[in-house]
Amino acid sequence: xxxxxxxxxxxxxxxxxxxxxxxxxxxxxxxxxxxxxxxxxxxxxxxxxxxxxxxxxxxxxxxxxxxxxxxxxxxxxxxxxxxxxxxxxxxxxxxxxxxxxxxxxxxxxxxxxxxxxxxxxxxxxxxxxxxxxxxxxxxx
Amino acid sequence: xxxxxxxxxxxxxxxxxxxxxxxxxxxxxxxxxxxxxxxxxxxxxxxxxxxxxxxxxxxxxxxxxxxxxxxxxxxxxxxxxxxxxxxxxxxxxxxxxxxxxxxxxxxxxxxxxxxxxxxxxxxxxxxxxxxxxxxxxxxx
Amino acid sequence: xxxxxxxxxxxxxxxxxxxxxxxxxxxxxxxxxxxxxxxxxxxxxxxxxxxxxxxxxxxxxxxxxxxxxxxxxxxxxxxxxxxxxxxxxxxxxxxxxxxxxxxxxxxxxxxxxxxxxxxxxxxxxxxxxxxxxxxxxxxx
Numbered sequence: 001x002x003x004x005x006x007x008x009x010x011x012x013x014x015x016x017x018x019x020x021x022x023x024x025x026x027x028x029x030x031x032x033x034x035x036x037x038x039x040x041x042x043x044x045x046x047x048x049x050x051x052x053x054x055x056x057x058x059x060x061x062x063x064x065x066x067x068x069x070x071x072x073x074x075x076x077x078x079x080x081x082x083x084x085x086x087x088x089x090x091x092x093x094x095x096x097x098x099x100x101x102x103x104x105x106x107x108x109x110x111x112x113x114x115x116x117x118x119x120x121x122x123x124x125x126x127x128x129x130x131x132x133x134x135x136x137x138x139x140x
Numbered sequence: 141x142x143x144x145x146x147x148x149x150x151x152x153x154x155x156x157x158x159x160x161x162x163x164x165x166x167x168x169x170x171x172x173x174x175x176x177x178x179x180x181x182x183x184x185x186x187x188x189x190x191x192x193x194x195x196x197x198x199x200x201x202x203x204x205x206x207x208x209x210x211x212x213x214x215x216x217x218x219x220x221x222x223x224x225x226x227x228x229x230x231x232x233x234x235x236x237x238x239x240x241x242x243x244x245x246x247x248x249x250x251x252x253x254x255x256x257x258x259x260x261x262x263x264x265x266x267x268x269x270x271x272x273x274x275x276x277x278x279x280x
Numbered sequence: 281x282x283x284x285x286x287x288x289x290x291x292x293x294x295x296x297x298x299x300x301x302x303x304x305x306x307x308x309x310x311x312x313x314x315x316x317x318x319x320x321x322x323x324x325x326x327x328x329x330x331x332x333x334x335x336x337x338x339x340x341x342x343x344x345x346x347x348x349x350x351x352x353x354x355x356x357x358x359x360x361x362x363x364x365x366x367x368x369x370x371x372x373x374x375x376x377x378x379x380x381x382x383x384x385x386x387x388x389x390x391x392x393x394x395x396x397x398x399x400x401x402x403x404x405x406x407x408x409x410x411x412x413x414x415x416x417x418x419x420x
Contacts, residue, residue, distance in 0.1 A: 001151045002170070010314070010356070010400055011281045012420045015412060030282070034150070036178065036256045038316065038354050040369040042331055050235040051182055053207045053251050062237035067333045071371040071381030072212045072231070072352045075180050076150070076254055087254070089180040091211040091231050091239055091352070091371050093381030095330040097342035099241070099371055101211030101233030101379070111333050112413050114356055114367070116316045120150055132155060133252050140152045141291045142310070174290070176318065176396045190375040191322055193347045193391050202377035212352045212371070215320050216290070216394055227394070229320040231351040231371050231379055239381070241351030241373030260290055272295060273392050280292045 006035070006119030013113040019043065019073070020104050023086045023115070027077050033084060034120040039073035041113035046092055048102030056134025063107070064100060068092040070113065071099060078125040080136055085127060146175070146259030153253040159183065159213070160244050163226045163255070167217050173224060174260040179213035181253035186232055188242030196274025203247070204240060208232040210253065211239060218265040220276055225267060286315070286399030293393040299323065300384050303366045303395070307357050313364060314400040319353040321393035326372055328382030336414025343387070344380060348372040350393065351379060358405040360416055365407060
């Protein structure tokens with residue numbers, strides 16, 4: 001779907017905060033209802049979700065209790081139950097260079113994090129339950 | 141090279157389809173001849189290419205026959221043999237958080253995938269054979 | 281912080297050069313003082329930094345003496361000591377699909393690399409020493 005471009009934000013999240021919560025809070029504060037983003041930085045610990053496609057739920061979660069670089073963190077902003085909702089995927093790396101990835105879950109704590117957010121406007125996208133996958137998805 | 145900005149697209153690909161084919165088909169349908177994109181979501185299986193720099197060809201391919209999160213998928217759209225061509229690299233993660241990466245090949249099937257495409261305009265970029273690397277590259 | 285959008289650049293870096301140096305040189309040549317970027321391609325070798333959060337310095341560095349795909353490379357451009365400074369994080373993959381990640385360090389040599397750079401304007405962001413983390417950060 002073609003869409004219009006809105007505002008752009010760049011900055012840094014405060015340390016010790018939860019990465020997903022900070023992303024969500026900033027989008028709510030700025031009223032970014034649709035958009036995309038990218039974050040780099042480092043975490044003091046991380047929690048990654050993995051969707052169990054057969055069970056149709058997030059049954060597995062990987063907790064990484066160590067300091068990690070955020071190799072990449074990208075995703076989008078849209079609406080779920082009429083509220084601003086951030087969907088973020090992340091790649092992390094430990095001090096040996098080993099990479100980890102997954103769905104960014106609450107419990108991933110910021111050491112330092114720099115964000116870029118691009119708002120999209122002209123319409124909104126609402127997530128609704130998709131029976132085929134069990135996920136909350138936009139209309140395809 | 142400085143370039144102009146064009147249209148922006150956001151949306152979701154249908155499940156069970158091939159990710160690279162869906163990206164290519166959408167760009168062809170919308171006539172996006174130059175641009176960049178980002179995708180997150182999940183795959184039911186994946187095929188990753190690895191370019192053999194000495195042999196100057198994709199001799200190695202990694203097939204992952206398992207369900208995977210798309211931790212990141214980024215790349216660009218340009219022309220090859222005058223046709224719209226998508227060049228995509230991807231990072232994946234399994235249910236243990238282990239990350240995999242490479243050149244996105246045909247055979248990577250979508251479970252769910254959300255895309256953002258940014259068109260660039262003002263000129264086109266055509267890939268031509270580069271004898272030094274053996275790859276199809278833009279003029280540097 | 282909301283910011284304005286500037287110019288956009290797309291192109292290819294020359295082979296054999298240092299990826300971080302090429303990114304920095306291009307931004308300096310074009311006078312991109314603030315922005316974000318994305319690169320895909322391949323390296324002939326890589327050097328990844330890992331910030332030691334306790335020691336407050338980059339004590340660990342991972343050298344990968346092998347050919348690697350750039351699964352993703354994203355980051356930002358701002359000022360450090362009034363000079364244009366590139367902060368890049370990268371995810372790499374070897375011929376078995378194994379992924380590595382970290383802070384892009386000098387010593388990562390290009391086999392082929394395609395960049396997209398988005399300039400941001402209206403203000404600049406200057407990195408200054410942050411005593412809490414030991415890093416050079418923007419004001420939060």
